[in-house]
Amino acid sequence: MPRGALRTAGAALSPSPVVRRTAGFSRLRRPRRSPFCRVCGSFQNTMSSLLRAFLLAAAALCATGASRATTTITLATFPDLDRAARAALPRWHAAHPDVDVKIVSLQYADHHDRMTTDLATGSGLPDVMAIDFKFIGKFTGSGGFEDLYRPPYDAAGLRSVFPAYTLAQASNAKGELSALPADIGPGTLLYRADLLAKAGLTEADLTKDWPTFIAAGVKLKAATGACLLASSNDVVDIVLRSNLPPGEGIYFDRAGKVLVDDARFVRAFELGRAAHLAGIDAGTTMWTNEWVAGFRSGRIAGQMMGSWLAGHLKNWLAPDTAGKWRSAPLPGGVYASYGGSFYAIPRRAQHKAEAWAFIQFLTTDRQTQLDALRQFGNFPSLLSAQQDPMVAEPIAFLGGQAAGVLWRDTAARVPAIPVDKYDAMATDAVRAEYQNVIADGKDIHAALADAKTLIEHRARR
Amino acid sequence: MTSPLTSESAIAPPTPVHANASRAAWRRRARKLAPYAFIAPFFVLFGVFGLFPLLFSIWLSLHQWDAASGLAAMHWVGLENYWYAITDPWFSKSLLNTLWFAVASGVPQHLVALPLAFLIHMTLKRSRNFVVGAYFVPYVTSSVAIALIFTTLFSKDFGVINAMLPGTPIDWLGDKFWARITIAFVVFWRYLGWNVVLYLSALQVISGDLYEAATLDGASRWQQFRYVALPLLKPMMFFAITLTLIGNLQLFEEPFILIPPDSGVATSVMTTATFMYRMAFSDGDFGTASAVSWLLFFIIAALTWGNARLFGKEGASDVAR
Numbered sequence: 001m002p003r004g005a006l007r008t009a010g011a012a013l014s015p016s017p018v019v020r021r022t023a024g025f026s027r028l029r030r031p032r033r034s035p036f037c038r039v040c041g042s043f044q045n046t047m048s049s050l051l052r053a054f055l056l057a058a059a060a061l062c063a064t065g066a067s068r069a070t071t072t073i074t075l076a077t078f079p080d081l082d083r084a085a086r087a088a089l090p091r092w093h094a095a096h097p098d099v100d101v102k103i104v105s106l107q108y109a110d111h112h113d114r115m116t117t118d119l120a121t122g123s124g125l126p127d128v129m130a131i132d133f134k135f136i137g138k139f140t141g142s143g144g145f146e147d148l149y150r151p152p153y154d155a156a157g158l159r160s161v162f163p164a165y166t167l168a169q170a171s172n173a174k175g176e177l178s179a180l181p182a183d184i185g186p187g188t189l190l191y192r193a194d195l196l197a198k199a200g201l202t203e204a205d206l207t208k209d210w211p212t213f214i215a216a217g218v219k220l221k222a223a224t225g226a227c228l229l230a231s232s233n234d235v236v237d238i239v240l241r242s243n244l245p246p247g248e249g250i251y252f253d254r255a256g257k258v259l260v261d262d263a264r265f266v267r268a269f270e271l272g273r274a275a276h277l278a279g280i281d282a283g284t285t286m287w288t289n290e291w292v293a294g295f296r297s298g299r300i301a302g303q304m305m306g307s308w309l310a311g312h313l314k315n316w317l318a319p320d321t322a323g324k325w326r327s328a329p330l331p332g333g334v335y336a337s338y339g340g341s342f343y344a345i346p347r348r349a350q351h352k353a354e355a356w357a358f359i360q361f362l363t364t365d366r367q368t369q370l371d372a373l374r375q376f377g378n379f380p381s382l383l384s385a386q387q388d389p390m391v392a393e394p395i396a397f398l399g400g401q402a403a404g405v406l407w408r409d410t411a412a413r414v415p416a417i418p419v420d421k422y423d424a425m426a427t428d429a430v431r432a433e434y435q436n437v438i439a440d441g442k443d444i445h446a447a448l449a450d451a452k453t454l455i456e457h458r459a460r461r
Numbered sequence: 462m463t464s465p466l467t468s469e470s471a472i473a474p475p476t477p478v479h480a481n482a483s484r485a486a487w488r489r490r491a492r493k494l495a496p497y498a499f500i501a502p503f504f505v506l507f508g509v510f511g512l513f514p515l516l517f518s519i520w521l522s523l524h525q526w527d528a529a530s531g532l533a534a535m536h537w538v539g540l541e542n543y544w545y546a547i548t549d550p551w552f553s554k555s556l557l558n559t560l561w562f563a564v565a566s567g568v569p570q571h572l573v574a575l576p577l578a579f580l581i582h583m584t585l586k587r588s589r590n591f592v593v594g595a596y597f598v599p600y601v602t603s604s605v606a607i608a609l610i611f612t613t614l615f616s617k618d619f620g621v622i623n624a625m626l627p628g629t630p631i632d633w634l635g636d637k638f639w640a641r642i643t644i645a646f647v648v649f650w651r652y653l654g655w656n657v658v659l660y661l662s663a664l665q666v667i668s669g670d671l672y673e674a675a676t677l678d679g680a681s682r683w684q685q686f687r688y689v690a691l692p693l694l695k696p697m698m699f700f701a702i703t704l705t706l707i708g709n710l711q712l713f714e715e716p717f718i719l720i721p722p723d724s725g726v727a728t729s730v731m732t733t734a735t736f737m738y739r740m741a742f743s744d745g746d747f748g749t750a751s752a753v754s755w756l757l758f759f760i761i762a763a764l765t766w767g768n769a770r771l772f773g774k775e776g777a778s779d780v781a782r
Contacts, residue, residue: 113742120528120747138745142529233725283635285724289612293619348531421527425744428723435725439637454550458744 072100073351073358076126078111081182081341084372085130085362091371092361099354108132118346119144125346127355131179133339134424136169140178141421146345146352147176153356155180161364162381168416170342179342180363181381183372185306186410187238187336190313192226192301193326193399199223203328206302210239210271213331217280226301227282230291232275234304236434239268241417242334249418251426251455258459260430260452261445269437269444276438292317304330306338307407311377314397322396327403335413340381379407386411422459429454522751529745542752551728552753555736556760561641562716562732563709566648570656570705575694577653578660579686593661596654607647608718615643637729640720644730647715652708656701663697664690699772703765710761713738733757 075085082105089101104126106114112135118125119142131139139145148155155177159167166181191206200223205216217228229235240250243264247254259265275281282300284290294300295318303309309317313325330336343359345352362368369385372378380386391404420426433447522542526535546552577596585592599607614621615633623630633643667690675685713734720730722739731739733753741750 116528116742116745119531120526122531139529142527142531142534142745144529144531283617283632285635285721288721288724289616290618293616299618421745428728428739428743431723431725432728435637435728439725450550457545457549 070098070100071351071354072102073127073354074102074104075128075130075358076104076106076111076115077130078106078108078132080376081130081378084182084376084378087371087375088362088368091367092358095361096354096357099351099358101358115139122348125348127345127349127351128358129344129346130182131342131344133169133185133337133341136179136342137419137421137423139344140170140172140176140419143172143174143176144347145176145178146347146349147178148180148345148356149175149177152353158364161383163383163411163414165337165414165416166340166381169340169419170344171418172421179344180359182341182343182363183369183378184381184411185308185337185339186379186407186414187304187330187334187338188307188309188403188407188410189302189304189328189330190309190325191228191303191328192298192321192324194324195220195224195226195298195301203326207328207331207333209332210235214271214275214278214280217275218278220301221280224298224301226298227280227294228302229275229281230284230286230294230300230303232272232281232438233431233434235275236268236272236430238304238330238332238334238336239271240264240430241336242332244415244417246415247418249420249423251423251430252420252459254418256420256459258426258452258455260426260455261448265430265448266444269434269448272434273438273444296320306340307379307403307410308339308377310395310397310403323399325398326401327398327406329406329410335410335415337411337414341378379404379411422455425458426451426455429458518751518754521748522755524748525746526748527745528741528747535748538748542749543756546749546752546756549749551731551736552733552756554728555731555733558641558730559710559712559732559734562645562648562712563706565641565645566652567702567705567709569649570653571698571702573649574653574656574660574701575691575698576686578657578664579690581657582661582664583682593654593658596657598654599651600655602651604714604718607651607715611643611647611719634720635724635726637726640726640730644715644719647719648709648712651715652705656705659697659701659704660694663694667693695772699768702772703768706764706768707761710757710764 077085082103085101086103089103092099092101105111111130112132115129115131115135119139129145146153158180162181163184166184167177170179170181171177189206191203193203196202196206199216199220201216201219206213206228213228220226220228244250248259251259253259282290282294284294284300291300295303295313298321307327310325310327313319314322343362345355345359349355364382366382366385366388369380369382370388370390373380373385373390380388380391385391386408391408392402393404394400394402395404429451433442433451436442437444437447521535523537523539524535525538525542581589581592612634613619615623617623617630617632617635620633622633631639633639671689671693672685675689680688711734712732716730716732717735717738720727722743734757737750737753737757740753741747
């Protein structure tokens with residue numbers, strides 16, 4: 001059910017479900033050489049090498065069959081993340097012939113619902129569980145996973161190989177690390193350079209600060225009829241992520257106090273409302289027909305999202321707009337991350353040692369990470385993979401812009417915002433009140449006070 | 462049939478008498494147990510998927526439980542979950558939404574289905590099955606297909622409906638007021654056929670003599686409907702309204718599939734069932750979600766009882782007559 005699945009997606013700053021990241025970078029790989037090898041040119045030679053390979057393989061098969069039993073570990077995951085894991089399997093098998101991996105993939109929402117019930121009953125749990133960013137707070141907070149900082153795991157040594165904020169996201173209040181990041185989504189503003197040029201605007205008009213951004217949106221709308229925002233919610237979401245004191249969450253502070261009526265929220269609501277009143281938003285919800293059609297028709301000329309949106313735009317959202325998009329930093333100097341995926345080991349997993357080896361292979365193996373980038377556009381979580389020249393290659397869809405450099409830069413600057421298990425609930429509450437503000441003209445302070453009451457009620461435990 | 466038996470008895474050593482007796486006893490017992498074995502599949506399935514979840518949800522509603530933490534994390538809180546649910550601002554809001562939907566989609570269903578069923582009954586002969594089938598199709602259509610069709614039809618910028626209407630486009634699914642109307646309409650559309658079928662089946666057992674007598678007395682078609690059909694339909698109306706009441710109070714699918722859960726209007730169309738789902742799977746509070754489900758059950762039970770008091774006695778006595 002593509003649509004239903006789409007639905008569940010895209011709470012701001014959480015990635016889309018079904019359709020997550022696909023090729024931002026994807027390039028066709030060269031066809032492999034035929035067995036009739038051109039270099040040596042000899043059919044006989046090829047035959048004999050084939051025969052040798054066959055005999056070797058047969059011998060290897062006998063050896064494994066005789067000496068050790070094969071272990072099968074289960075990976076529970078969801079599209080498109082499953083494709084990256086599947087593509088990495090041949091290399092995994094080459095290194096670990098005795099560990100087989102069974103991949104069980106369900107649709108985004110189904111996968112996370114199923115994992116919730118599996119954790120609840122403690123049965124049928126996979127050895128490796130893929131978790132999307134939207135659920136990471138809730139899952140790690142449950143304590144149903146191995147603490148990867150403790151022996152026999154040695155994730156403490158991995159602190160410096162991932163962006164710091166990703167490990168903060170995967171840690172719970174007790175300081176346990178429950179998961180390792182597989183890919184990340186550095187936040188960026190994607191905009192239509194052609195429409196901007198038509199209105200006589202430059203990228204600096206969008207990124208300087210919020211008043212300039214809104215003014216630019218008004219100018220753009222007057223000149224081209226296009227909206228700079230799909231929804232003014234996007235502004236609220238970004239402003240909420242700016243200027244956070246270190247160690248403080250978006251909705252809760254370190255002590256669990258609800259922050260929802262402080263100045264940051266007031267400012268976010270005010271700027272969102274200003275953008276809405278200026279008429280620069282198309283009033284569409286992400287991952288709906290209107291949203292998609294808005295990109296195709298050029299009615300929506302900008303979207304703040306994870307870098308992986310470039311891949312979606314290229315592959316299915318608006319392939320005909322190739323070359324017209326550019327990627328810019330988020331307005332007002334904010335560095336944020338949108339989504340990302342993680343791998344964790346449930347406490348009740350059967351084959352923990354093998355699971356740990358497999359997770360390390362998926363997250364800390366440079367080649368695996370780069371393959372996922374090349375084939376599916378998953379931006380690497382591994383810092384050393386981010387340094388690969390492949391990241392700096394120009395992207396045709398973005399008019400040849402080497403946007404990977406910008407995204408790498410953003411990833412390095414995203415602050416480590418602690419994730420709370422009630423974040424998703426708080427997001428819903430705040431969003432509902434924001435709707436009251438723009439649709440019914442509810443007073444901002446009253447709306448925030450109501451949201452705070454609700455969140456305090458829900459998070460009482 | 463006989464040959465294997467004879468050959469067996471020929472080859473086998475003579476069987477001791479007591480073995481024969483015990484075999485007969487076993488056979489008797491098997492004969493007694495067989496019916497239970499045959500009926501077991503239902504009871505096993507009902508026990509696993511019906512009874513156990515029911516009892517477990519009562520047990521669960523008395524505990525605080527974050528499901529992702531495993532069964533061991535359950536801890537007893539007594540009735541606190543019920544109080545917590547009742548005091549949740551979104552619970553009362555969802556209840557009001559649910560009642561609004563029950564009325565806004567339920568009343569028109571019956572107001573249209575009754576005359577429509579009468580019309581089909583009186584005027585259509587050969588094409589009746591086809592027409593009834595056409596009205597019934599939405600009832601059996603997959604909700605995913607419905608979501609796709611209606612989000613496309615009601616799309617603000619590209620929908621057929623807005624294309625036909627003059628003036629500024631209406632945001633059918635993005636505006637609080639219109640989103641409710643749209644959902645009520647979809648519910649109405651989906652269950653109209655079901656009610657038509659119910660009423661039609663009841664109309665078919667009303668004897669034709671009554672209409673003939675009414676015609677002789679000079680009753681018009683409307684009068685026949687009002688004074689002959691309607692009173693005799695009362696028992697079925699009681700049944701159909703009860704079903705609508707229960708169904709509408711449990712409304713979940715339509716708002717859930719038509720409005721993205723993260724859209725701003727999602728809370729304006731949040732029914733109690735949707736609230737319960739969010740409580741469990743979004744907030745991870747299965748205890749309170751179970752408490753909400755039981756509160757909802759009590760509300761439905763009370764309203765059904767009220768409906769039976771208002772409507773049922775009369776309907777039942779009509780049947781007796």
